[in-house]
Amino acid sequence: MKAIKLLLGVLGMLISFSLSAKSISGIVTDEANQAMPGVSVVIKGTTNGTSTNIDGFYKIEVNKGDILIYSFVGMTTQEIKVKDQSVIHVQMQSEGIGMDEVVVVAYGTQKKSHTTGSAVRVRGVSSIKGRRNTMAFCNYEMPPVTYQNSETYSTIHENNYKNAVESPVSTFSIDVDGASYSNLRRFLSNGEKPPIDAIRVEEMINYFNYNYEQPTGNHPFAIHHEIAACPWNNDNLLLHIGLQGKKVETENLPASNLVFLLDVSGSMNSANKLPLLKKAFKLLVNQLRAEDKVAIVVYAGSSGLVLPSTNGNKKEKIIDALEKLNAGGSTAGAAGLKLAYKVARENFIDGGNNRIILATDGDFNVGISSNSEMERLIEKEREDGVFISVLGFGMGNYKDDKMEIIADKGNGNYSYIDNILEAKKVLVNEFGGTLHTIAKDVKIQIEFNPAIVEEYRLIGYENRMLNKEEFDNDKKDAGELGSGHNVTALYEIKLAKKKKRDQKLKYQDTKLNSKALSKDEIATIKFRYKKPDARKSILMVEEIPMNLNPEQSLSENYRFSAAVAGFGMLLRNSEYKGKCNYKMLIDLAQGSKGNDEEGYRSELIRLMKLAKHL
Known part of the structure; x- marks a missing residue:
């Protein structure tokens, strides 16, 4: 009898749950009844949410009694309780002056x-x-x-073609940052084309997860490559190279000593800055374990420690310290950095993850303000084993160039947080990769076979290029690879003519050897990396055979990365965009978005459609 009652009780709960679960859909418009793409729709008290598409449409699974939060930059946030309705249309209102x-x-x-x-x-x-x-x-x-808008970006001069006889070697540092993509999403969602220098094509490509196979050998990453006809120039080839970092499960990650370095200056006083920052860091706090530690340093007119190093299981105490933060004053960024490094060193965990997480709009205007001075400060401190990652917020006075330098020189990642869903991606979905480095100073060097390759061009990575000799120099800083992260690079290749070409120099002759003339290999890839606590690098070498993949056998990763690269070239109005057009790229992306559980690839397609009409 008791078993029957228990069974009936369970069935009742299931029926009750099924009756309360439902789908809500609707359209979000502005005050002029125009559809609003990119509006964040989140279930209150959770990280479950979605965003509206180019037509302002959304759909989300909820339970009766849930509260939906609708938010968009410059608009008043709305909260609507789910009752018996299945359709909720929302009209957003411009924020009043507070x-x-x-x-x-x-x-x-x-x-x-x-x-x-x-x-x-x-x-x-x-x-x-x-x-x-x-x-x-x-x-x-x-x-x-x-x-006037005072956002600043480092100038980007696109990589041009290199002659494979005269310059057979291409060397660059990896880049796993995704800030450029989420930043340009912000521009497009606001109905604007992003500035050309805000578009770093490699960061657009590497924003997405390509689900390469995990490494199985002794190295912490695996190498993948494909080569086929270039989608925007059928006379050329496109070489796709993927690097997959080993994923370490959260419970197996080393203990973290974190210092939140938070900008609370007056420039952070808007809805898409400090309030969003607080929400983002709450998501991160919820991921922490008892063995992890967090301290909070803030800076405005001066800097200060608002929370001493606290164990990760004391979440309420950490969140309470976040909630009490308010914005005001000027921006003493350098003083804040120095204090954060001091706190990190005082709580250093041997063999652990010692990291500062800087959250700011990048507007350092008191103390050390030049990029070169900031760079020297961070280079000096990173030698003590404390890395720094950067989260960018806001618009109008956004200082992308400063934040990119800080993350690059501080052995960390750089992300731009434009909404709470992006915060969830960076700080929840990619928690291990964002915070835990598995390999540092990762460099790639490719030697092309001049018997096959006439010219080649690396797409993106303009500010990550290295000299040939820097590949073997262990003192030269390069990019970091986090747990589970992957890196993708694309080369467009012009094939060599039938007649063999030799180097035409006055004082020397370069003849192609038998290995080149056999035409079995199109290139050789070399990788160098260091373990997180090591000073000496490890070398990996792999040859790329001259085997062209037919179109029908190309992976989704290959086709989707090509679509992203083409989109970046269109936004930059690149002289190398060839036959790229929005219809071609949208079709290519739609045909290769795959499972897309989180909807990131679908979002790219919506942004392409939006950009087409701007």
């Missing part, structure tokens, strides 16, 4: 500009959201004030 968004000026108040793009003109106001402003001079009619 006290925390107002700057007091000489003869009035004005709203801060957080908009990227055209200049914003504002006048003094006398009241704020219906609240009386008690400042006597607020009714003074101040002259218009103009604010």
Whole structure:
């Protein structure tokens, strides 16, 4: 009888759950009833969510009683409780002016500009959201004030073709950062084309997971390669190279000594900065184990320690410290960095993951501010075994160039967080790869066979290029590979003419040897890497046979990475884009998106469709 009652109880619970579970769909529009792509739709209190597509449409699985949160930059966040409805359409409203968004000026108040793009003109106001402003001079009619977008990016000069006889060797550092992709997504979602220098094609490619096979040997990563006709130039070949890092399960990762270095200056005072930062770091805190430790350092006009190193199982204490943060003051970035390194060294874990996580819009304007000074500071500190990763937030005054330097020189990753779903991707889905390095100073060197290759061009990696001799120099810094991370690189190759070419120099002759003339190999790949705590590198060598893959046998990874690269070249209006067009690339991406459990590849297709109309 008891067994029957228990069974009936379980059945009742299942029936109740099935009755409460449902799908909600709808369309999100703005005040002009125009569809809004890229709106975040999240179940309150969870990390489960989605975003609207190019038509403003969304669909999400919920339970009755759940609360859906709709958020978008510049719009008032809305919360709607799920009852018996199956369709919820939402009209987003522009944010009103709040006290925390107002700057007091000489003869009035004005709203801060957080908009990227055209200049914003504002006048003094006398009241704020219906609240009386008690400042006597607020009714003074101040002259218009103009604010310009002050975002900064490092200049990118695209790689050109290299002659395989004169320059047979290509050398570069790996790059697993994905900041450029999420940043350009922000621009496109706001109806703008991103600046050309904001588009780093290798970061677009490496934003996505390519599910290469895990390594099986003694090395912490495996090498994959394919070669076939180039989609945008049938006369050329496209060489796809993939590097898959070994995935270490979370429970097997070494203990972490983390220092959250958080920018709480006045420039962080907007919805897509400090409030989003707090939500993002809560996701990270929930991933921590008892053996992990966290300290929180903040900086504004000055820097300070707001939470001493605390064990990861004291989540409420850590989150409470985050909740109390408010923005205001100037940006003493250098002082904050120095204090964070000091705290990290004081709590250093031998054999552990000792890392600073810097979260900022990059606007360092007090103390050490030049890129070269910041670079020297971080290079000096990383030798003590403390790495630094960077999370970028916000728009308008975003300093991409500074943040990229900090992450590159600090042996860390660089991500741009434009919404809570991106925070979940970086800090939950890719937790091990973001925080735990399995190999550092990873370099790639490819020697092309001039008997087959006339010219070659590396797509992207412009700011990661190395000199040939730097490949064997263990003192030369290079990129890091995290647990489970993969790296993909593409080369476009022009085939050699029938007549063999030799190097034409006045004082020397270079003849192709029998190995080159056999035409069995198109290239040889060399990899160098160091273990996280080592100073001497390890060499791997692999040959690439001249075996062209027929189109029908090409992997989804090959085709999708080519679609991403083509998209990047279109956004840059590259002289090397060949026959690239949006229809071709969208078809290529749609045919290779695969399982796409998290929807990242589908999102790329939506962004392509959006960019096509801008």
